Amino acid sequence: MAESWVNSAERIGADLHLELELSGTGGRRAALISALREAVRSGRLAPGTRLPPYRSLAADLGVARNTVADAYAELVAEGWLTARQGSGTQVAERAEPLGTHARVPKKTPPRVRGPRHDLRQGTPDVSAFPRTAWLTSYRRALQQAPNEAFGPGDPAGRRELREALTEYLARARGVRTEPGRIVICSGFAHALRLLFGGSGGGVLRGPLAVETYGLPFHRELLAAAGVRTRPLALDEHGAQVEELGKERAVLLTPAHQFPTGGPLHSARRGAVIDWARARGGVILEDDYDGEFRYDRKPVGAVQGLDPERVIHIGSVSKSLSPALRLGWMVLPERYVDAVLEAKGEREAWVSVLDQLTLADFIVSGSYDRHVRRMRQRYRTRRDRLVVALAAHAPQVEVTGIAAGLHAVLRLPPGSEQAAVRAAHWQGLALDGLAEFRHPEAPISAPDEPDGLVVGYATPPEHAYEAALEALCAALPAR
Ligand SMILES: Cc1ncc(COP(=O)(O)O)c(C=O)c1O
Known part of the structure; x- marks a missing residue:
């Protein structure tokens, strides 16, 4: 295993400890890709962080310049990094996976960011x-x-x-x-x-x-x-x-x-x-x-x-x-x-x-007036959710929509965890049905559906459309 501290603050703004796991197949390029991906995923490299130029990272790690260039290109293609003319390569501006707030060295102010869109059930539209x-x-x-x-x-x-x-x-x-x-x-x-x-x-x-x-x-x-x-x-x-x-x-x-x-x-x-x-x-x-x-x-x-x-x-x-x-x-x-x-x-x-x-x-x-007004607002939101799913994710069945402030999107068996991860990566906070299941409930297929619980009341009005788009993008294809 090759290890290196890439610690020039002016180059990347934060110390970065990369461990290249060279025992696997794929050589240094694969090891570097996997180490960088892990650093982004875990939050050690926060969104927006500039990565070192090829030459300096190559020198620090003792690998060829092309190895670094290839690794960056691969991670750009996967969406972890972005490359822009004149500003080098940066960690993509996407929300980090939930629960993995950036661990940043003390000298740098931490960049703790929440999800971009909160679709967790539980909270009404508090702006109202x-x-x-x-x-x-x-x-x-x-x-x-x-x-x-x-x-x-x-x-x-x-x-x-x-x-x-x-x-x-x-x-x-x-x-x-x-x-x-x-x-x-x-x-x-x-x-x-x-x-x-x-x-x-x-x-x-x-x-x-x-x-x-x-x-x-x-x-x-x-x-x-x-x-x-x-x-x-x-x-x-x-x-x-x-x-x-x-x-x-x-x-x-x-x-x-x-x-x-x-x-x-x-x-x-x-x-x-x-x-x-x-x-x-x-x-x-x-x-x-x-x-x-x-x-x-x-x-x-x-x-x-x-x-x-x-x-x-x-x-x-x-x-x-x-x-x-x-x-x-x-x-x-x-x-x-x-x-x-x-x-x-x-x-x-x-x-x-x-x-x-x-x-x-x-x-x-006032209570009756407020409830009537909110009922209308939530009904509109629910209808927009149903319309967006019908247009962009017709394979997903929406249930539990006759009442309340959340819906359940039924998913093909076995796809819930991946859908929750994909949603988190899209910057969405939401939960899968499994979160709510009693731990002692006997396992039996029809009784154990896969699904996402989507609270549609919480996002502010101006962000709701974007939240729906991100949700549709996270759902598994047919
Ligand atoms: C299932 C359920 N019961 C009850 C409540 C209300 O809890 P509380 O009155 O303690 O805020 C909630 C959340 O609002 C809920 O989701």
Whole structure:
């Protein structure tokens, strides 16, 4: 193995340690290509870095000038480098693969760059946060709040908000409740912590049945609380709830399965309620994006079928912003006291002023207006995604698009990992379906589709077209 430090800062701006692996076939040229490719891939050579002239690199490495010229030409052809008259050879201005931020010597300021386009699911269009309307509600809430609102908060949450939610959830989601059954929390994750964690050992006990595909963060949170989760298979009708066994609780995303995208079939909705009644079980309903449904009437909450068997959990993380940390649990009567006990003596999580602001935002009609506006915006984005794929990647099937802020692009078997890598190389941040799969789910072909989960809400409007182009370029050909 030949090693060399190419360390003339004025030539390339950064020290570069190249190891030429000469034991393989292909000689010095192949070894140099592979060492340079690795340096770019790993981020040691950041995008835009100028490479040394042929002659000096050849001298440093003890190889012929033509060997360096050939290696550069090959890497230009592969797209790793660019060559321009007068400015020599540079590392191509493409985003480095995710998770490999440039490791640059201390003297040079690091050039850490994120992906060019963020198509990860999870975040709404945060540029559309209704700042003016929120501020109006905040002002009004502050002016009208009684003095006692500025004392320690009630762990159940402000009455004003629980009343507003009772009316809104009944009207928009078919939830049947009253303010005394609602406990305000900081979002779905907090609700899980309150139900399963805490020093008191939690309100509920595992094992908990979950859908085969789900958010890894929630599984990890449960695992950290010592709760075992058991995967329930999914098919075109949603979770196969008839597989429910000895568990006393099941976590479902009935309005829009996360992340595969379909609603839970009406027969299954009935079946899971029957199971809960027969076994004394409880259903945790994660209604994370229930407001965003485009092509059909909204799918009402399962909670409406039997309020004593379902813990309905919602938050403003998709409808407004995940930064607010505001959510709610609609509880069967028998859990209210235990959840309040888990929360503690006073409100320690959610600002009372934010609660009062959200109450005003809902009562004044601003919430409905915002959701309607965003529904329209996301529907347009979803349609543009579908049109772009039909035109440029007709081999890819788009699913899960009737609702929510993400779609699933189904890929030919075995092609998911390569597609994720290609997307990263195109500067796109997105995940494959495998990321969301329960690690204990049995391996069976139809149940284990290949696909990409594409969040279409996050990129700013001006960058959306370019994000779609990069996505289509990354997809495998027919
Ligand atoms: C499946 C799922 N459930 C729930 C949530 C909401 O989580 P939280 O309210 O903790 O922000 C999200 C993300 O917004 C989600 O993707």
